[in-house]
Amino acid sequence: MELLWSNKELAARDISKIIKEYIGWEKNTTYTVIKRLIDKGAIVREDPGFICKANVTKKKIQETETNILLDKFYGGSLVNFINSYMMNYRMNEEERAALLQLAQRKQS
Structure with missing residues (x-):
């Protein structure tokens, strides 16, 4: 593809x-x-x-595969995925700020 x-x-x-x-x-x-x-x-x-x-966009495949991953391993919960990821990955200050900015932008 x-x-x-x-x-x-x-x-x-x-x-x-x-x-x-x-x-x-x-x-x-x-x-x-x-x-x-x-x-x-x-x-x-x-x-x-x-x-x-x-016949399908890369974005559509990424969305589908992400949903399959979330459903299969995290009960469909993005929060469970992010929590699991953050427990096993040390984010630097820049990554943490970017993640917070994404969350705040999504709320508006």
Whole structure:
């Protein structure tokens, strides 16, 4: 998906070549993943040339995955997530101020 978000559209053969170089997947593996993403509606395919385009935005995927994470591990609670994160991560003053500013801005 990152390839399509950054390139707008790519032929499946080009996706396969890039993925082979960076991840090591064979063409059939990449084509299987592309087909699954098409079946799920994340990618649309145009002929000729098996041109693939993203059918969902990166932002939409991030929102969906964040909600899945929150539901699965924190009972859907952002407060539980932030509390858990803050207990295990030492924030510096700048990060703490930025987080407070976000919370205050969200209240208005």
